[in-house]
Amino acid sequence: MARKMRVVLFLGAILYGWIGLGLLNAQQRPVSFEFRHVQEEDGLSFNFISCFLHDRDGFLWVGTFDGLNRYDGNHFTTFKYLRTNQNGLLNNAVHDLCEDLDGNIWMAMEGGIGWYGKKTRQFRYISSMNGRALGSCNNILCDRNGDIWFTSDRQGLFRYLISPGTIQAFPYDPVHDPLGTTTRIVKNGLLLDPHQNGLWIADGRGLRYFDIGSRQFTDSRHNPRALPIFNQHHTSALTLDGTERLIFSDNIDHRIVVYNLHTQQLERTVTPVSRAQRDVFDIATIFVDRQHNLWTSSWNHVVFYIEARSYQCTELTHTNAKNTSIAADFFWAGWQHPDGTIWLGTVNGISYTNPERAFYDVYDLGTLFSELVDERGIISFLEDADGSWWLGTSIRGLLHYFPQTNQLDVYRLPDGTPKYPYGLPITGLQAYGNELYIGTQNALFVFDKSRKTFSGLPLPSVIREKTIYLRNFRLQHDSLWVFGESKQTFCYQLTQKKWTNYPILSPSKDPRFRVRFSLIDQKGNLWLEVYPEGLAWFSKQNGQFTLVDVPQGTPYEQTITSFSEDKKGSFWMASGGYGLIRYDPYKKQVSRWTENEGLSYDYCESVLADRSGTIWIGAHNKFSVFSTAKNRFLNFTLPLNQSNIEYQNYLFPLRNGHILSAQKGYLVELKPEKINHPPTKEKVLISSMILPDTTYLLPGSGDGIELAATDNTFSIQFSVLAQLQETPYRYLYKLEGYDNNWLEAITPGSISYGKLPGGNYAFQVKAVDINGVETPVSTLAIHIDTLFYKSIWFWALIALLVLGLLYRSIRSKAYQTAKLHHLNLQATRLERDKAEIHYQNLINHLNPHFLFNSLTSLNSLILTKPKEASLFLRKLSAIYRYILQNKDKEVISLANELAFARNYVELQKSRFEDGLLVSFTIDPQLLERQIVPVTIQNLIENAIKHNTIEGENPLIIQVYTEAESLIVMNTLQRKLFVETSNKQGLASLKSLYHYLSKREVEVNETATHFTVIVPLL
Missing domain, CATH: 3.30.565 (Heat Shock Protein 90)
Structure with a gap:
């Protein structure tokens, strides 16, 4: 295909007289996800994740092959096996988790099963039945009656009756296979039927259904109704999609099967095919999100995302050079947070992403055209009427990108363009009809979009003679404006094909005089940002540009890097080192914001106002979104070009209201409508209380804690489990009975108190996102015993004693007087x-x-x-x-x-x-x-x-x-x-x-x- 492409391009070069590099990629644009990671360096006990459990208190329990973890979104509490602790974890290899009706956490482990009592803060475990070791247990669940079902690696299905505390075994074939050792129940191979009183089981032979009431198995050998679901499939993965669909792997036919539990019919099958065409493999894991999309992992380390509507398969590949890729090419556990975040437990830690809340899409053009990352990359942009994007580069010519199909065409500027491989930096792109007007520092070109040909546009003689460096281009109706290092501006009438000059009335004699930026305001007026004069606007009546009264002598004048207008008519400018500047032409006032006011970075490279009036500021991969109504910044950083600053962040408006950011070889489509997330209903988790000599693991259920009088110095840890990817929460706290007002936590997720007096307190905490939306308040009741000599009863006793002594003193006064004489004697x-x-x-x-x-x-x-x-x-x-x-x-x-x-x-x-x-x-x-x-x-x-x-x-x-x-x-x-x-x-x-x-x-x-x-x- 590449050879044919080169032939076509060569013929096109002969036909049109210059070279165009087209159709670098014509495939469907793959689905992309940006993953964040939680790993051992963040406190996780081990990177090999085996299972997740979101308990009723809101904590996430993470089972690994080396310890059990409880996670609150910021802090890990780790449990491990200790030989000297009989109440500790049975084994560090935790394969599956469930929660019983009393809130206890149950574990299927290497060597048996066990549970953690939240109230007792102790572990209990069972490792044998009738003197026979249970061995490796892979699956565990709690049924509707509160009983625990689990599977042993090669010993079949078991039930633990909590009330009498006994275990029952259910062999597949009580006569020939009493312990069920001829088949192996796979991990993630046990499910509770959502409608019937039964269990679905996956093993090497296929699916089994166990009717709990009759204690009968239905499988490939015993299938009275001849249901095709029980054919031998060699099933190694099993899950539910809501309550209607059972999804499992068929490793004989190498497919994923979707079975409708209501109609008892096979709905469809999906055969994932990897990029390397490795279409014969066994599925190890299937996870279904709430949008019914499938996330799968195969035994030969291929991860797929399967879109629910089209069932299109996208392979998710781990790349060491890209830290936003999935952490590994295999995962064994999946969970979705109520906010939509997908958590995948891989063999290299936790990877999480939130497709529902993602407010930007990344287009990696560098993978289509690797040379694009040379120099500054993409520096100019134009959106075509067909939805495609025309891009100007610093040295690599003209690009034409189709975002829907991920196709990229590359066109070299005409021969004779000096210095760079594909021509001069393209600093301006304007469209008129079927033609593109391309501006460079000392030349203008016209590109015919139909014929894919270039032609030169002659410049006025004054530009050629004085070698004026051209900096900015603007199309207004049929007038193409050209601005540069001159007090003369140049306008080319496209219909008349005629140049006209217009002066900028300025007394400045500064040799650095130049027009840096231009824009057309909401009223159709043409404005210029002129150094060192400030702003000027074009008077059609006078045929000249007139300077406006802008305060002069400000230190940022030389550093303006971008120019934009908001919906109220104010002008916004980004400056290199002096932050964000606004000029109100009606009030003739200048305002400025820097890092001191919340801006992420004072060295701003671009600024653009969206349709709502919100201001977007870019500086490399750092962004600030400024709400003029709330006078507040939202800051975030994109995981792109993190070790590269040899480029500038450009912002361009799209017709759909989105904003396109050009960052070297990447294009990022920012979606302003998604930047303000709906209020979260999740509460802050109060996870632990740390004293000088011990740590209390708080259950999170609102139960209080009792402390001795000497335990009056402690720290409290808290967090929201679902962290915002673009910016962290702020936490406000208050200790009722001690603090009068809400205070902001200096260290997010932790606060300390020292030497509190005895009494009853209520610790309250809430999280606040960047938009000021608060989570519900979480409360922890705390009682600290009072020292006996400071307690009310002690002083009451002292008062009674004093009264008693006073009474006795008065009563005995007479007696003492009578004895006084005797004592004197x-x-x-x-x-x-x-x-x-x-x-x-x-x-x-x-x-x-x-x-x-x-x-x-x-x-x-x-x-x-x-x-x-x-x-x-x-x-x-x-x-x-x-x-x-x-x-x-x-x-x-x-x-x-x-x-x-x-x-x-x-x-x-x-x-x-x-x-x-x-x-x-x-x-x-x-x-x-x-x-x-x-x-x-x-x-x-x-x-x-x-x-x-x-x-x-x-x-x-x-x-x-x-x-x-x-x-x-x-x-x-x-x-x-x-x-x-x-x-x-x-x-x-x-x-x-x-x-x-x-x-x-x-x-x-x-x-x-x-x-x-x-x-x-």
Whole structure:
């Protein structure tokens, strides 16, 4: 075919004198889809998708070959098998999903079935029946009674009765094949009949129907009514189209069969044929959308879209270089969102597209004419009366494209055109009758559309002589206007074939003076955008262009890149780096919008007002749509030329009200009527609450959540499942009981709160699209426990306690007054007892007998042992110094008291020698405890006073600590007569310690020992 084409083109070149490259492609334009993708990098557990489930709460559950996922449109929650968690997922390979009547999520997995309880947040599973492993389970569904039906790879059909919790097996042939192991039920091979109480099953032999009531199978071997649907088909894919049609694959005849359940007749068959003519293959997946279109995938990795009305098959091919193609050449799961979005679970993640809401079509002319992507590509446009498009390129000549048939003809400019392969850049295209007027920078051509021939149009001599660079062309009735770098404009009368010059009245002497753009306004006036003068309009009466009063000296004057008029008569200009400019010729006002006001990109390349007055702005593949009524921008980016900026985005109006954007080798037909989507009825999904140490998976059913008082810092995640492709939602939120007004989420889909006081709250969130349309409000009730000392009951209890105490205080006031005198008397008596004890201690230690005995011992030592006498004197002096220093103190440290007692014992041993044995055993940790001064000395003195002391029968005194008490114990060998005893020493000591401590002084006497236990303070 290509060879014949070249012959025809060669003959045409000989006939017309120049070369035309025609009919590059004459096939029907294929259906094209723009896919977006969700993959592992977005949080998906694994890219190999096996199944989808949209639950009643609005979440999308995604089964993969490595984990189960719950998706809210922005966040994934992933579940995986954990060996240490008996309540976790049974196996990471999830083959099918369903939801029971209670909202539990059921899974058919490798190794059995299981379910996830939304309220318990736990998994349960079943892996065997009667001791026999279930093996790989491919399909699972919930019937109208709430029972679960599932299939095992080679063990047939099963039912799990939820109420008794038992499993029933239904073999195909109970006699010869009790477990049904001779056939294999395929994945996506189990359906609930929409009308009857039965199941449709697909396996290697074909279709089976199982009547649940009679428990009977109908298949190719048992077909009493001889229905052709049960012939052996080798079925590997099965689905429903609504409630009327059953669609399945017939891999023997290599076709897809559409069967009407109501009439029980075969409606039609479809045989998909791939681009490579691989028409013999087995269908693995069939998905039907709500428009009855088929989406199929074959085992040899070919994906088809089959249009419902014509049953035309379009192969959808994955291309690595094109990120808008489907993610892979095989998918195993399909689902359609209520907004019309098609979700396909491929072996390389999720691919989704929305043909119903697509507001643009892409025409990839680069695939028809690869050289088109050189330089700037398509730069000018003209729509023909027959609906075809004439296109001017930067270096590749004239193109003629038929969008309905995807046919492209290419014509080279006449020989002699300098520099470029197919001629100069075609910057202007105008049609008059059967002729095209083609403008370039220094030449005009006329193209005869019937004969496909070019001819030259002579230019005025002034253009040739001054080599004026031509920049703009405009056809008004039968007048072809030509503008360039001159204060003269040139008009060619097509009927008279005559040139006329018209001046632009301008005092400017700027050598850069030029006409950049022109337009004909709604009243038929011709306007020019002139640098550096601004705007000028043509006065037919005066035969000249007159400048209008436009504010001068603005920084964007040099950067104007496009010129358009809206339906109100205002002029709009795109500027390179200064945003969008509007000039109101009636008010003579200039307005400007930049990125600060919501424009997507300040470097604007083109601007065009559509029929409704909405302004479209293009900058490479970035677009802004400006609503003048709402003063708001809608921004989106097309996935085209993403790594290429060597071109300019041109916008052209179409007769159908659409806008055509030329982007190098692409043409994009924008549809303004579809840019404003109908309001969505979908609510925002509140998916999870994240605390510092845990995450709560919220069911989405409106149930509240209870938090402890310390769990008052958290984040909440939320999202709309169906994301807009052109621009994301904005989210507004409010926490009732804390926030007074609606706030906008800085991070879309997440908000955080910290250290909230206890109480009841209601978190509310809604999504807002670019048109200001809001989704219904979603609410999550939150209760945070109040700290006990901040709760109402605590303060009520405190109030009751205070009142009780006040009442008791008043009631006992009289009693306290009555006891006051008694207490005063007791205090006086205690003080008196204390004074008496101190006095008694002083008297004891100033006892003349003790002093006399001490002085006698000193005298004898002076005569015999002078050195010891000196030591004796120092100890005696220390004893009396200690007594005098501490006579006014209530207590003293045990360490100081022991030092004093040891000095006292040394003096007594000088008198009694071996007749007195005193030992000290003190816990070092108790040395800093307190004791009444001279307590130990008194007790030792008391033991010496009341007991006999002889060398043969010594008095043994032990001073030691035990259980925070000081114990002084001596052997009991009483004297018959004690001269200085007043019988009050121990009684005074007890009284004093009763005053100082809750513990009493204990005195114990046995036949052999006398013990005093003194509490340490």
